[in-house]
Amino acid sequence: MSRLVMKFGGTSVADLERIRRVGRLVAAEVRSGKQVAVVVSAMSGKTNELVAWTDQAGRAAPGLPDSDDEYDAVVASGEQVTAGLLAMVLRNMGLNARSWLGWQLPIITSEAHGSARIEDIPPANLSASMDRGEVAVIAGFQGRTLDGRITTLGRGGSDTSAVAVAAAVGASCDIYTDVDGVYTTDPRIESKAKRLAKISYEEMLEMASLGAKVLQTRSVELAMAQRVPLRVLSSFTEPGEAGEDTGTVVCDEEEIMEKRIVSGVAYSRDEAKVSLLGLPDHPGVSSAIFGRLADANVNVDMIVQSRSRDGGLANMEFTVGKRDAARAVEIVNAAKAEIGFEEVAVNEDVAKVSVIGVGMRSHAGVAQSMFKALADKGVNIQVISTSEIKISVLIDSAYTELAVRALHAAYGLDQL
Ligand code: ASP
Ligand code: MG
Numbered sequence: 001m002s003r004l005v006m007k008f009g010g011t012s013v014a015d016l017e018r019i020r021r022v023g024r025l026v027a028a029e030v031r032s033g034k035q036v037a038v039v040v041s042a043m044s045g046k047t048n049e050l051v052a053w054t055d056q057a058g059r060a061a062p063g064l065p066d067s068d069d070e071y072d073a074v075v076a077s078g079e080q081v082t083a084g085l086l087a088m089v090l091r092n093m094g095l096n097a098r099s100w101l102g103w104q105l106p107i108i109t110s111e112a113h114g115s116a117r118i119e120d121i122p123p124a125n126l127s128a129s130m131d132r133g134e135v136a137v138i139a140g141f142q143g144r145t146l147d148g149r150i151t152t153l154g155r156g157g158s159d160t161s162a163v164a165v166a167a168a169v170g171a172s173c174d175i176y177t178d179v180d181g182v183y184t185t186d187p188r189i190e191s192k193a194k195r196l197a198k199i200s201y202e203e204m205l206e207m208a209s210l211g212a213k214v215l216q217t218r219s220v221e222l223a224m225a226q227r228v229p230l231r232v233l234s235s236f237t238e239p240g241e242a243g244e245d246t247g248t249v250v251c252d253e254e255e256i257m258e259k260r261i262v263s264g265v266a267y268s269r270d271e272a273k274v275s276l277l278g279l280p281d282h283p284g285v286s287s288a289i290f291g292r293l294a295d296a297n298v299n300v301d302m303i304v305q306s307r308s309r310d311g312g313l314a315n316m317e318f319t320v321g322k323r324d325a326a327r328a329v330e331i332v333n334a335a336k337a338e339i340g341f342e343e344v345a346v347n348e349d350v351a352k353v354s355v356i357g358v359g360m361r362s363h364a365g366v367a368q369s370m371f372k373a374l375a376d377k378g379v380n381i382q383v384i385s386t387s388e389i390k391i392s393v394l395i396d397s398a399y400t401e402l403a404v405r406a407l408h409a410a411y412g413l414d415q416l
Contacts, residue, residue: 002034003169022038043081043082076150079142099139178234190408206389276289288338351394379395
């Protein structure tokens with residue numbers, strides 16, 4: 001009998017009426033003969049509220065031990081509520097259902113409270129439950145350490161719970177959300193954005209990590225590594241209503257017949273640019289800067305170095321998450337004498353705009369089309385970075401929408 005894991009995000013379980021609709025979607029899959037497990041998020045807004053309470057309680061008072069473990073005990077509670085409510089609703093529809101919390105299943109994770117990684121899901125409980133014809137309603141986002149403390153997986157982590165559960169019991173995974181699939185770009189910026197019927201794991205991974213919020217990056221990583229068949233669908237339709245041509249399938253590149261050069265345009269305003277001016281130009285300078293940032297767990301994304309013609313001094317620019325910008329400046333300033341730079345500056349008014357597509361591997365001129373499209377609109381490029389299947393540019397954030405639309409048109413994405 002085929003197995004399916006259905007995952008519902010916060011907006012899909014935002015109130016009882018929506019939870020009942022979720023119940024109908026689940027019931028339809030059960031009636032079609034599948035063994036079904038469900039993974040739920042907290043009601044939308046709930047996790048934010050819980051996080052705010054932990055902030056007010058003071059997660060880490062100066063000089064006292066931090067309370068990231070208790071943060072997890074608090075913020076994991078939102079998912080407990082929706083798991084229980086959905087199980088009740090399913091029972092009232094005549095189905096056999098029960099809720100499972102992360103520690104009960106169990107979902108064993110690392111000890112990194114607040115951003116724990118799933119290490120193991122022993123499948124015995126879940127398999128037995130599915131074989132009994134029970135719908136297992138699993139609280140997403142949470143797990144427990146080997147020694148029994150509650151953990152959470154980082155914001156958006158229920159996607160990862162769902163994929164991990166699917167991998168553990170050999171199921172495919174349908175992610176239900178408030179959009180009906182993965183789009184060529186954010187439809188709020190470009191109304192001509194098109195839903196993609198299929199996208200490769202690699203492209204989805206880039207899209208997620210470059211700012212498309214539809215799936216947590218780690219969930220895509222895991223689906224790709226474990227070859228879990230993944231679909232993104234809307235939960236805002238009644239069973240059967242959406243028809244066959246709906247959602248986006250995330251799959252192996254080989255399964256996609258019509259190859260595109262570029263599949264999507266992503267953007268992120270979450271980064272800040274740090275500029276170090278007047279650096280000595282000799283071996284070891286980059287290592288001194290980025291070694292310190294790495295030691296402090298500051299993630300660096302784009303990097304560009306330039307050297308002035310006569311002075312022999314260099315400038316270095318790099319981007320970090322906005323949240324880390326102040327810390328990055330503190331860290332380099334603390335080592336100013338050793339690194340030996342003249343000035344450090346931060347610019348938060350930047351946006352990273354990226355084009356993604358596996359077709360780049362085999363086509364020349366993809367970057368040039370990007371630069372030309374931006375030049376035609378008068379958008380200045382501050383930093384460029386590339387990988388095998390993506391090109392990213394850093395621009396003034398005021399031009400984000402303009403750049404996204406220009407690129408969407410330049411690669412013909414509105415013609416799909
Ligand atoms: N409720 C958690 C969050 O908002 C996990 C999730 O919804 O995926 O981050
Ligand atoms: Mg989400």
